[in-house]
Each structure stands twice: as structure tokens, then as C-alpha cells.
Amino acid sequence: MVSEAVLFQVASITALVGMSLGWRGVMTRFSGFYDLPTAWNQIFWGILIGGIYASLTDSYIFVPYITAGLTGVTSGNSISNLVIILAISVTIHMMLRRTRVRKTGSQPTSGWALGLAIGGMTAMYLIFRVIQIYGFTLPIVANLVILAVVTPRCEALICSYHGYRMLEGERWRAVFRSFFIRTIFISALYFTVLQPLVWIFIIPLALLAERNAEKWVWAAVPKPARRRLRRIWAENARAAANEEE
Numbered sequence: 001m002v003s004e005a006v007l008f009q010v011a012s013i014t015a016l017v018g019m020s021l022g023w024r025g026v027m028t029r030f031s032g033f034y035d036l037p038t039a040w041n042q043i044f045w046g047i048l049i050g051g052i053y054a055s056l057t058d059s060y061i062f063v064p065y066i067t068a069g070l071t072g073v074t075s076g077n078s079i080s081n082l083v084i085i086l087a088i089s090v091t092i093h094m095m096l097r098r099t100r101v102r103k104t105g106s107q108p109t110s111g112w113a114l115g116l117a118i119g120g121m122t123a124m125y126l127i128f129r130v131i132q133i134y135g136f137t138l139p140i141v142a143n144l145v146i147l148a149v150v151t152p153r154c155e156a157l158i159c160s161y162h163g164y165r166m167l168e169g170e171r172w173r174a175v176f177r178s179f180f181i182r183t184i185f186i187s188a189l190y191f192t193v194l195q196p197l198v199w200i201f202i203i204p205l206a207l208l209a210e211r212n213a214e215k216w217v218w219a220a221v222p223k224p225a226r227r228r229l230r231r232i233w234a235e236n237a238r239a240a241a242n243e244e245e
Contacts, residue, residue: 007131015124018148022116022156026213027109033225034217035106039113045095046117053088053118054125060084062129062190069194085186088118089162089179093172096163107163108216112156119155122189123148130193143196150199150206151189157209158182164216 027039061081095114096107127144134140158181165174185202192198221229 004132007128010131011124011128014127014144014148015120015152018123018150018152019116019120021149022119022152025210026217027112029214030109030217030221030229033221033229034109035104035220038100038104038106039109041100042095042110042113043117046114047121049088049091049095049114050118050121053084053091054121056084057122057186058125058129061186062126062193065190066129066133066193082183085183086175086179089175089182092118092159092162092178093166093175096159096166104220105167105222106220107166108160108220109163110220111159111161111163112213112217115156115159116152118159119152122155122186123151126151126189126193139196143192143199146196146199146203147189147192150203153210154185154189154202154206155182157206157213158185160213160216161209164219167219 061084092111092114095101096111101107101110126147130140130144130147158178161181162174162178165177170177188198188202192202218226
């Protein structure tokens with residue numbers, strides 16, 4: 001039997017790889033044109049907050065859920081589950097209301113960074129539990145790779161959307177939006193442990209949300225920087241066209 005220390009190391013490294021991949025794409029496309037120091041600050045807070053959230057969801061949601069799935073014995077604690085998810089949604093809202101974030105209008109990018117770290121911690125706990133229960137088999141490893149890549153990115157999308165709605169003037173309505181989406185996501189995520197085919201529903205929805213993520217992050221780019229960024233994109237497009245000729 002693999003020791004828990006080794007399992008923790010495997011889960012940590014896998015989750016960190018998933019977090020680093022989650023930064024690629026939208027965030028790298030706009031790199032240098034949004035408040036990057038604040039985004040990195042949110043990564044730090046996301047690890048702390050995400051560790052608490054992942055621990056609570058592991059103890060009060062995942063363990064009873066997997067126990068019910070494997071043995072048929074239910075615990076009936078659905079109210080406490082909703083309280084945990086609502087609490088993390090409110091906490092994220094408070095983090096995105098900080099003066100440092102509001103001053104630069106960086107709620108979407110700060111939300112992406114915050115969600116990436118929270119999702120990474122959620123993935124780490126879940127990977128640890130899955131290996132602990134099922135061990136290492138090819139289907140399990142494939143499921144864990146998808147989990148490590150998709151979980152941080154999905155949480156980043158949820159938090160970035162939350163931040164974008166805040167920029168649009170929403171307050172507690174943004175909290176309830178993210179609470180509703182996160183409740184569905186965490187339920188589907190845990191269901192993938194028992195039925196990996198659920199990924200065929202989660203991944204397409206995440207890809208659809210990803211198409212709108214550029215609009216959310218663009219809203220966090222200051223207007224003077226937008227003009228410079230458009231010029232850079234135009235110059236790159238012309239250079240690429242010249243190379244093709």
C-alpha cells in the first residue's frame with residue numbers, strides 16, 4: 001500500500017500542474033495588460049482559502065457522497081453542503097471587493113487567479129482521496145489527469161465570471177449566480193469519481209464558458225492598454241501574413 005505521504009506528493013504535484021495549465025490561454029494572451037501583481041496576490045489567498053474549502057468539502061460532501069455511492073448509506077447533510085458552497089461564494093465576493101482589486105477594476109483577472117488556486121486545492125484533495133480509495137489503474141489515472149486539468153480551470157471560470165458580473169454593477173446577485181453554478185459543478189465533479197462518463201457533459205460546458213472568458217478578462221484591461229494591445233495584435237497579424245507570403 002502506498003503511504004499517505006507519497007499520495008499527498010502525487011496529488012500536490014498533479015494539482016500544481018493543472019493550475020499552471022489553467023493560467024495558459026486567456027491570462028497569457030493578455031499578459032502585461034492587466035494588474036498582474038494583484039492577480040498573483042490572489043493566488044496566495046486562493047491557496048489558503050481553497051485549502052479550507054477543499055478540506056470542508058472533502059469531509060462533509062465528498063466522503064459522505066462516496067460512502068453513499070459505494071455502500072448505499074446516506075448521511076442526509078445536504079443543508080450543510082449548501083452552506084459550505086454559499087460560504088465560499090461569499091468569501092470570493094469579499095476578496096474581489098478589496099480596495100486593491102476595485103481600484104484597478106481587476107475583478108475578472110483577480111477572480112481567475114483566485115479560482116485557479118481554489119480549484120487546484122479542490123483537485124489536490126480529490127486526487128488524494130481517489131488514489132486512496134481506488135489505487136493506481138489506467139482508467140483511474142486517466143480520470144485523475146482530466147480532474148487535475150479541468151477542476152482548476154472550471155473554478156477559475158466561475159470566479160472570473162463572478163468578477164465580471166461585479167464590474168457590471170451586480171453585488172449579491174453575482175454571489176448567487178456563482179453559488180448556483182458552483183453547486184452544480186461540485187456535484188458533477190464528485191459524480192465523475194463514480195461515473196467518469198460525466199466528463200462528456202462537464203468539458204463541453206467548460207469549453208463554451210471559455211469562449212466568453214476573453215470578454216470577461218478584456219473588461220479588466222484599462223482602456224489605454226486596450227489601444228496598445230490592439231496595435232500589437234494588428235502588427236503581429238501583419239507580420240504573420242507577410243511570413244506566409
